[in-house]
Amino acid sequence: MQVLIVEDDAALSLFLRKGLELEGHTAVCVDNGDAALEVAHRDSPDLIILDLNLPRRDGVEVLQEVRANSLNSSVLVLTGRGAVEDKISCLDMGADDYLLKPFSFYEMLARCRALARRRHREPTSSVVQHGILQLDRMTRLVTLAGSEVELTGKEFALLDYLLQNRGRAVSRPELLSNVWKMSPDAGTNVVDVYVNYLRRKLQNGDTPDLIETVRGEGYRIRPISITDAPLKKASAIASGNGPSTFAGAA
């Protein structure tokens, strides 16, 4: 299991890492909330062991942002706050489990195993949520701030692929190969054209584009921040931008 340890106490972080590695897991340690989110987006770890008291961005904010971005990692919260209200609010915010310090290493391992079992039992959801954007693979429905956005088959596939790979830039050749099933070196600007169609359909007031251009790399879904401006009514354009039929897709 790939584990991200988010703990600002150097000694405890070291023990957590050592113990998990002795049990055959791979562990990465960070000591602040910003770094935690960066690694969570980049590596999509199976489990995040999250301390609540952190510098820069506390554990509660990290937890909220992990869930707002629908990262699939399980989250085990470690804290010295023992009040029932703290436990309830953490679990309600999306933590999968909660351990009150001080705790035994063996108990923590048992909880990690339980979370891993739960992950294997749960079928992968057909719904991908990314902030105000929701994509349902079963119904092929896309909504932005609750309003339906009509997409062509290729636009849907492109958005789905970008969402599956959120947190990293996806190159044009990779998109050509995986979404269009074309040769990665095909001389075509079809990716740029479709990204523009998608951007227009996913416009939402003054908020930045959901699809970012990463110079020299490709395209990336913009991470949703809990500090983003309040949601505005979606101005998703239902039609009139780009091809409107599956047949029109390249």
Place this chain on the structure above:
Amino acid sequence: MRSSAYPEETCYHERELLLSLSTALHDMSQPLTSVVFAIELSGLDDNDESRRMMLSSARTECNRVLEQVAHMRVICEELLQHANAAQEVA
């Protein structure tokens, strides 16, 4: 029961002290967890040097626990002095 002569700023200071006590108690949970971990991990490791390092770390973490306990004792002393003063006023 406290006398009405009990100064407002003293009440405020007491609340601050109680808050510090709660924070110190919370801060103690870090080294305490580390002590538990170090001792448990030392039993898992077959390597003698690694075991020795773990136990040495456990001792270091015990010192951190002691520092926190000493800090909490100072706060308790001060709270007790306030309580004694309040009783005299009453």
